Amino acid sequence: MSTEHDPGAAPGLFQIEEPDAGAPKRRAAGLGIGIDLGTTHSLVAIAPHGAPPRVLEDEAGRALLPSVVAYVTDPPRVGAEALALQVEHPDRVLSSVKRFMGRAPSDIDEPIPYALGERPGDDGRVVRFDVGGRLVTPAEVSARILEVLVARAETALGAKPDGAVITVPAYFDEAQRKATKDAARIAGIEVYRLLAEPTAAALAYGLDRSEQGVFVVFDLGGGTFDVSVLRLDKGVFQVLATAGDTHLGGDDFDRVLAEHLLRAAKVETPSKHVRAEALAAARAVKHALTTQPVAAATLPRAGLEGFEVTREAFEAMIRPVLGRLRAPARRALADAGVEKDEIDGVVLVGGATRVPAVKRLAERLFGRPPLDDIDPDQVVAQGAAIQADILSGNPREGVTLLDVVPLSLGVETMGGLVETIVPRNAPIPIRARQVFTNYSEEQTGMTIHVVQGEREMAADCRSLARFELSGIPRLPPSMARVEVSFQVDADGLLTVTARELMTGVSQTVEVKPTYGLSDDEVERLVLDSLDHADEDFEARDRAEARVELDRVCTAVRRALAADGDDAALLPPDERRAVAAALEEAAAALGDPARPAGELRRLRERLEAESEPFARRRMERALAERMAGRRVAEVERAVGDAKALDERRGGHHPTMTPPAPATE
Amino acid sequence: MTPTPQSVQPVPEPGPGPSAPEDARRGVVITARAAKVMRDQLVKRGTPDAAIRFGIRGGGCTGYSYVFQFEDRPPRAHDRVFEKNGVRVCVDPKSMRLLEGTVIDFETGIRGHGFRFENPNVREHCGCGESVSF
Numbered sequence: 001m002s003t004e005h006d007p008g009a010a011p012g013l014f015q016i017e018e019p020d021a022g023a024p025k026r027r028a029a030g031l032g033i034g035i036d037l038g039t040t041h042s043l044v045a046i047a048p049h050g051a052p053p054r055v056l057e058d059e060a061g062r063a064l065l066p067s068v069v070a071y072v073t074d075p076p077r078v079g080a081e082a083l084a085l086q087v088e089h090p091d092r093v094l095s096s097v098k099r100f101m102g103r104a105p106s107d108i109d110e111p112i113p114y115a116l117g118e119r120p121g122d123d124g125r126v127v128r129f130d131v132g133g134r135l136v137t138p139a140e141v142s143a144r145i146l147e148v149l150v151a152r153a154e155t156a157l158g159a160k161p162d163g164a165v166i167t168v169p170a171y172f173d174e175a176q177r178k179a180t181k182d183a184a185r186i187a188g189i190e191v192y193r194l195l196a197e198p199t200a201a202a203l204a205y206g207l208d209r210s211e212q213g214v215f216v217v218f219d220l221g222g223g224t225f226d227v228s229v230l231r232l233d234k235g236v237f238q239v240l241a242t243a244g245d246t247h248l249g250g251d252d253f254d255r256v257l258a259e260h261l262l263r264a265a266k267v268e269t270p271s272k273h274v275r276a277e278a279l280a281a282a283r284a285v286k287h288a289l290t291t292q293p294v295a296a297a298t299l300p301r302a303g304l305e306g307f308e309v310t311r312e313a314f315e316a317m318i319r320p321v322l323g324r325l326r327a328p329a330r331r332a333l334a335d336a337g338v339e340k341d342e343i344d345g346v347v348l349v350g351g352a353t354r355v356p357a358v359k360r361l362a363e364r365l366f367g368r369p370p371l372d373d374i375d376p377d378q379v380v381a382q383g384a385a386i387q388a389d390i391l392s393g394n395p396r397e398g399v400t401l402l403d404v405v406p407l408s409l410g411v412e413t414m415g416g417l418v419e420t421i422v423p424r425n426a427p428i429p430i431r432a433r434q435v436f437t438n439y440s441e442e443q444t445g446m447t448i449h450v451v452q453g454e455r456e457m458a459a460d461c462r463s464l465a466r467f468e469l470s471g472i473p474r475l476p477p478s479m480a481r482v483e484v485s486f487q488v489d490a491d492g493l494l495t496v497t498a499r500e501l502m503t504g505v506s507q508t509v510e511v512k513p514t515y516g517l518s519d520d521e522v523e524r525l526v527l528d529s530l531d532h533a534d535e536d537f538e539a540r541d542r543a544e545a546r547v548e549l550d551r552v553c554t555a556v557r558r559a560l561a562a563d564g565d566d567a568a569l570l571p572p573d574e575r576r577a578v579a580a581a582l583e584e585a586a587a588a589l590g591d592p593a594r595p596a597g598e599l600r601r602l603r604e605r606l607e608a609e610s611e612p613f614a615r616r617r618m619e620r621a622l623a624e625r626m627a628g629r630r631v632a633e634v635e636r637a638v639g640d641a642k643a644l645d646e647r648r649g650g651h652h653p654t655m656t657p658p659a660p661a662t663e
Numbered sequence: 664m665t666p667t668p669q670s671v672q673p674v675p676e677p678g679p680g681p682s683a684p685e686d687a688r689r690g691v692v693i694t695a696r697a698a699k700v701m702r703d704q705l706v707k708r709g710t711p712d713a714a715i716r717f718g719i720r721g722g723g724c725t726g727y728s729y730v731f732q733f734e735d736r737p738p739r740a741h742d743r744v745f746e747k748n749g750v751r752v753c754v755d756p757k758s759m760r761l762l763e764g765t766v767i768d769f770e771t772g773i774r775g776h777g778f779r780f781e782n783p784n785v786r787e788h789c790g791c792g793e794s795v796s797f
Contacts (some may be wrong), residue, residue, distance in 0.1 A: 013770060013777025016704055016715060017732040425720075531741040533757035 030162035032192060032392030033153040035383025036200070037142060037166055037180065040222035040249075042067050043378060044149035046156060049394050053204065053382035054207040055375075056156050064377060066490045069144045078148045087272060091115060092131045096223065100127045100138040102172075102179030110247075127649040139179045143186035144634030150189050163190040165388040166379050170196040170228050170239040187442035192391040192490055198228035198382030199237045201349045204370055208232060213344035214240075217330070218362045218370065220325070220349040223249040227329045231335035234515040235492065241335035243328040244502070247511070250286070250352030252321045257282035257309070260317055266303035274301050279286035285309050290354045315357045322361055329365045346370040351377045365602035391491050404428065406522045407514060409486055409494060412449035412458035413532065413542035413653040414439055421486045424454060431487045436499075438472065439654040440554055445470040446482055452513050456536035457543070462525070464511045469498040471505040476652070477551065488513075536594070545599035546589065547654070553585050553601050556610050559617060569616045581606040689764055691717065691754055693747035697769040697778060701750045710735065714744070714751040717767070718758035727761070729780060 034045045034053070041064040055063045062080065070082035070093040077085065086093040094114060104125045105116060117130035128135040146166075153161050168180050177194050184191045195203075198217035202208065207215055212233050219226040226244035230237050258278040262270055270278065279296040287309045288295035296306045323653040333340070346366045352358060353376045362370045374382060404427055410420040413436070422432050436446070441516045446469045453461030472480050481501040488494050494513050499506035529536065556578065563569045570578070585602045693701075705711050716734035719727050734753055738744050742753045754762055766781040 012777060013779055014729060014731050014778055016701065019716070019732045019734065530755035530757045531739070533741075533755070533760060537760065620744070 014655050021026060021191040029158050030386030030392040031159060032202070032385075032390075032394075032492065033111040033150070033157075033161045034381050034386070034388045035146065035149055035164050035166045036197070036381035036384060037098065037145065037168070037183075038067055038380075039096050039224050040067055040251075041065055042145050042149060042180070043381040044153050045378065045381040046153060046663050047382070047385040048157065048388065052079065053385040055378045055381055056152050058152060065096070065145065065148060066143055067098065068093060069097075069141045069307050070094075071134060071136065076144055078144050087276065094129055094131065094136075094141050097129075097138040097141045101142065101183075102138075102176035103127060110177055118246050137179075138291055139182040140186060142180070142183035146187035146189060148185055150187060153162070157390075161189065162392055163192040163388065164171055165192050165195050165200075165384040165391060167197045167200045167384050169226060170198055170242045171226075173246075192388060194238075195384055195387055196228075196231055196239055196243075197226070197349070197380050198347075200380045201347045202230055202232070202237060202383065203386050204374055204379045204383035205345070205347055207345060207347075208235060208237065210344070214336075214338055214342050215267040215345045215347060216343055217347045218329070218353065218366075219244075219349035220352040220358060221249050222251050222352070223247065223317070225249055225325060225328065227332040229332050229338055231336075235512045236510055236515075238510060241332045242340065243332035243335065245324060245328055246331065248321070248324055250347040250355075253286055253352065253355065254282045256321060257285060257314065257315050260309075261285075261299060261304060261307065262302065264301055265304040266308055267302050272300070274299070276300050286314070286355065289314050290356060318355075318357065322357060325358070325361060326365065329362075333653060340367040343368060347379070348372045348376050356555070387491075405488060405492075406514065407428070407448070407452045407462075407525055408454055409452055409464075409488070410461075411436075411484055411496075412447075412451055415513045415547040416458050417540055417543050417653075418451055418453075418456060418458050418461060419653045421484065422488060426488075428488045428492060429490050431485065433483055433485035434653075436482045436484055437478045437654055438482075439551070440477050441474055443480070444472045445473060446498065447474065448484060448496065448509075450494075450509070450511065451495050453525050455525075455532065460528075460532070460536075462517075464494070464513055465496065465509045467496075467498075467507055467509050469500065469505065469507045471503060472500050472615055473502055475589075477555070541596040542594075542599065545603070546594075549599050549606075550589055552606055553589065556582055556606060559610070559613065563613075563617055569620065570613045574609070574613060577609045578606075581609045690743060690759075691745045691752060691761050691762055692764075692766045693745060693750065693752060693764065694768045695748060697767045698747040698750045700769045700778070701752075702748065705733070705750070708733065714738065717752050717754050717762065719761045720758075730758075731778065 027178060031046075031048060034047070036043045036045075042066065043063055045053050045055045057063045058065070058079075058563075060080075065079040066083045068079065068082040068086065070077045070085040070089065072085050072089050072092050076082070076554060082093055083095075086095070091114065099110075100108065100112070105127055106124060108127070112127075115130040117128045117135045118124070119128065119135060122128070126137055128137055129141070146164075150161060150164070164184065164364045166180060168177060172180070172194075180194060181191050197219065201217050201219070202215055204394075207213065209417060212231075215230045215232065217226075217228045217230065219228070223478055224244065224246050225248040226242060228242045229240045231240050232238075258275070258281070261278050261281060261550050262274070265278075267274060267278075277299050281299050285295045285297050289309070292311075294308055294310050296308050298305055298307070343366050346362060346368055346575065348359065348362060348370045353362070353370075353372070357372060359372065404425045405422050406424065408420045408424040409422040410418045413419045419434060419436075421434050422430055426432075438446075448465075448467050448469060449458060449463065450465040451458050451461035452464050455461050469482065471483065482498055483501055484496065486496055492512060493510060495508060495510050497506055497508045560570075560578070560582075564575065581602070585606050588602050701715055702711075705713055706714075710733065714734040715731060716732050720728040720730055738751070739751045739755070741756050743756070743759055745752045745754070752767070761784050762782060765782045768779045768781065770776060770779050
């Protein structure tokens with residue numbers, strides 16, 4: 001789009017260009033991969049150029065890479081090889097480090113099974129594992145796992161992937177997300193986006209293709225249990241609530257069954273190896289019982305041969321563990337404010353959901369048969385792969401990604417005007433913010449009306465979202481500070497956050513500005529703004545003049561109410577003049593057709609008539625306040641006020657107060 | 664490959680400006696030299712009857728940049744069309760607010776050759792010479 005100068009052309013001189021296609025720029029297609037970086041195991045999947053997602057296996061045909069890194073050799077070993085070293089070197093083989101991502105040692109309320117170390121300057125902010133004198137962070141350990149997965153993808157794709165979508169639990173906070181991104185950076189892979197695990201699972205099932213809905217993702221992994229309630233609206237999934245148990249999973253089934261096997265073998269104090277053997281046998285029996293009614297276990301070391309376990313007996317054994325799944329499931333629904341009959345779908349995630357008793361429980365808890373036709377171990381990675389393919393620029397089922405914001409994004413301010421925050425054609429991802437202020441002292445809330453388009457008046461733009469920020473402290477007009485930030489991420493998702501800077505109270509909303517927006521409509525909206533430029537500028541001019549006049553009227557009325565009867569401040573003849581000017585201004589405000597010039601003249605007149613009154617009030621207030629204070633103090637106070645004013649600088653548009661409840 | 668996040672400053676929209684009487688506005692002026700080069704380039708392109716689209720759009724390092732390209736479609740209903748020696752230059756009303764009084768000239772010399780826009784509304788040029796602020 002920028003001018004390609006002839007080599008001979010000088011700066012500031014232009015050539016006639018060929019017309020551009022007009023359509024917004026599409027991102028060049030690349031190779032994206034999806035990674036499920038799990039607590040117990042991790043996976044990588046690809047879905048290149050719109051193909052169905054495919055989880056990649058290692059040379060031995062294994063899709064699941066145990067999330068285990070062994071710092072026994074240099075370089076460290078990862079996965080099954082590392083796991084094999086765990087019994088011999090328990091202190092140098094790290095597993096389940098996801099639990100420590102982005103956490104400080106003091107955040108962790110469970111015993112840490114590894115020795116920790118500290119580097120000068122850490123200040124106790126980061127966990128470092130001491131593996132034989134070498135210090136590694138959870139992000140570094142995760143990076144080793146990511147490297148193996150990226151290499152696996154590179155082999156399958158025949159080229160280095162351009163970027164990855166990595167899944168994280170929905171409840172991960174900023175620090176935990178940052179640690180995950182750090183891991184990717186260390187591993188040398190670009191992160192297109194971190195994606196919530198339940199959202200990934202929903203994407204794998206194509207649930208985003210419906211217009212809207214409420215979905216439950218029931219994720220029972222090896223050692224963690226998460227229930228998430230998602231709401232889909234206009235192409236955006238929002239996690240309404242999550243609940244779970246960070247120490248509950250399929251491993252608990254294995255433990256219960258292993259103890260049962262050891263009791264059957266009459267082993268009271270099993271050695272490390274006998275216990276490992278019993279756990280392996282329990283796992284095999286558990287797997288077998290997902291498809292058959294009876295399975296046999298053999299523990300050579302413990303002297304148990306062909307011991308039969310029925311599915312019924314197994315289910316009776318794990319009943320107490322199953323019981324612990326109920327409370328988080330109910331809590332998630334309650335927190336989301338969702339009734340059982342509002343649920344449109346239930347998705348099963350995690351290997352332990354293969355256990356028939358778990359499936360039945362999920363069906364009872366949520367009142368509908370769960371979706372289980374995608375391998376529950378792979379569903380999250382598959383969803384991540386689909387998202388990665390889209391983010392890498394491949395068109396897919398009508399989803400297209402742009403490099404730029406196709407239409408300006410802004411908010412409505414007083415008078416129905418639009419304040420643009422992200423201009424049209426800004427490259428994404430992008431973050432922008434603008435500070436807004438209050439209109440009057442009574443205003444303790446603000447309506448944030450997010451709009452899209454090129455027109456000057458909000459009513460002529462597309463309305464994307466509207467929400468309220470309440471709890472703004474009572475402050476004189478133009479003194480409150482509300483920061484509105486717009487963030488458009490790589491796939492065009494817009495997050496709007498409004499934050500009151502004094503109290504920190506904030507509200508956030510997520511929308512997809514391109515939802516339901518065709519190229520034709522973008523063009524129409526842009527051309528509309530060109531065609532209506534003159535009337536738009538006029539409307540803006542008039543609305544601004546109106547807001548200003550109204551502001552001055554309010555201030556004068558307030559002053560009159562306070563000191564209007566004090567003849568020393570406001571002599572009767574002045575008072576009559578002010579009242580007349582005020583009356584005329586009020587009449588003009590009541591008439592929407594008044595031109596901007598007249599509104600401005602009325603404001604100037606009202607300001608001129610009330611200026612002596614305002615000056616006398618100010619002088620009296622100063623005299624009262626300064627009485628008894630030294631000159632230096634006064635000077636400092638004046639200086640502070642000036643500095644404050646300078647710091648505020650610029651313009652701070654005022655935002656509409658929330659509409660009365662009757663509307 | 665992916666653009667890095669950046670912050671933007673809201674660009675203040677130009678105000679209503681001095682309200683000169685309608686007939687005193689010159690619109691966009693094309694010099695005879697510029698018209699001749701446009702004519703030659705339109706003929707060379709094989710579209711002697713096409714027009715030139717002149718405008719301003721958002722973007723560029725100081726907020727706005729010029730649009731200057733061949734226009735194969737007929738002028739839109741609200742466009743203003745300026746003609747010089749048979750060459751038509753179309754300007755949309757929004758751009759017109761920022762282009763009022765602009766002279767389009769053509770320069771040749773040791774500095775190179777190209778069209779020059781003398782725009783009285785411009786406050787500053789950026790280093791690249793392509794974007795302007797008002």
